[in-house]
Amino acid sequence: MKKFDAIKVGDRAEIKHLITQSDIDRFVELTGDDNRMHVDKEYAQQTAYKKPVAHGMLGASFISTVIGTKLPGDGALWFAQNLEFLLPVRVGDTLVVKAEVMNKIERTETIELKTEIFNQNKQKVTTGMAKVKVVEQKKVPTLSKSKKIKQHVALVVGGTGGIGQAACLQLAKDGFDVAIHYCKNKALAEEIQKKIVAMGRKALLVKADITDLHQVEDAIVKIIRHFHVITAVVNCATSEIPNIKLQDLEWNIIQDHLDIHVKGFFNIQKCVVPEMEKRGYGKIINMTTQAIEKPNAQWLHYIISKSALHGFTKGLAIELASKGIRVNCVSPGMTDTELIANIPEKVKLLVEAQTPLGRIASPEDVAGAISFLVSEKSDFLTGETIRVNGGQVML
């Protein structure tokens, strides 16, 4: 179906953006508009606005983002826009930029969109109408069936963690192009990206706080626009695991872990599953932990959240089986990553002593199980858990 035909009156899209001082500085640098109302606190203090006001066109530029990346997305030719700036926008405001299709003009294959920007207090700060021509991509000759390239693209969530890094590299070795998700450590993500590119695969960095659905949506849109497909998701996201005695455990600590492991995965699957459904195939792999089956003292917060993720995996496996999407877990024992850097040497030796294979797991051991689960060799597995623990837990 042509892209224009798929668009309906009433279709909506939105993005969210926090206005920062860096945005203002970069806008000044780019456009040269250093009007003191925007950049000089003392000057602004002497006006009715009291504080510097962000450039109106800075906020409005995000209308371009909605149109260019979401509605209609690639192929959008934005040729007209009127704007009315209703309220000032300042550093620290979170803008929600919305677009809605109001009209379709078949003859010219153009659409008219209502474009509105709201601040965090739901006040409308900008309004206007846009006109966009939907340009179709020229058809390229189809490859014959025997030459058809089957593209494998994996999203590794938490790609800069110990297991995440090993997963990224193993997947690249297995022929996957990799979207490396990170939250804070961009420098490390870039290092991993370089290694993957050196292996002859493509790698894309995506930054997101996975507990924020908007950020996850933006990340998935970026991956789809870049690679056109996601065939596997490997969820390695986790946070530090401090030892906390029961009497010191507060609900907010458990909530933080639930947010990362359960809400984070909820947001990811919500955005990725529709993409996998389109192709009737997908692999989703969650990292759980041996501590679910062989609990450690003082890890209640971690065990609760990972147990919930384990249940989530099995429930989702049932929901998605008929759609060709397999959902499985890898459950590592103690693994030699930064996460265990603060665990005393004696505890590590005790774990080794209780492990029939005589050592703790390496990130590459875990990546090996991931490699199997993302491959077609495991196509008849779903709702399953592969334990990578050297024989410590056998069920």
Add this chain to the structure above:
Amino acid sequence: MEKKIIKILSNVLEVPQTDLGEHSSQVNVANWDSLNHMKLVVALEEEFGVKFKDEDILELQSFKLIKFILSKYLK
């Protein structure tokens, strides 16, 4: 120290020294049961002239742990 530990493990557990090494532990050495564990503790105490605390006795579960815990006593 390592050679002495291997010799004691071999004598007490009646396992050839060639079958023992740094990865030897209670889970992969056949005769390392609770009775032999106590014999092992006594033999180690005699050989190295130390007296293990109760909590350390429970943790002498592998060659590496024996080495790690003994080194605290021999400092």
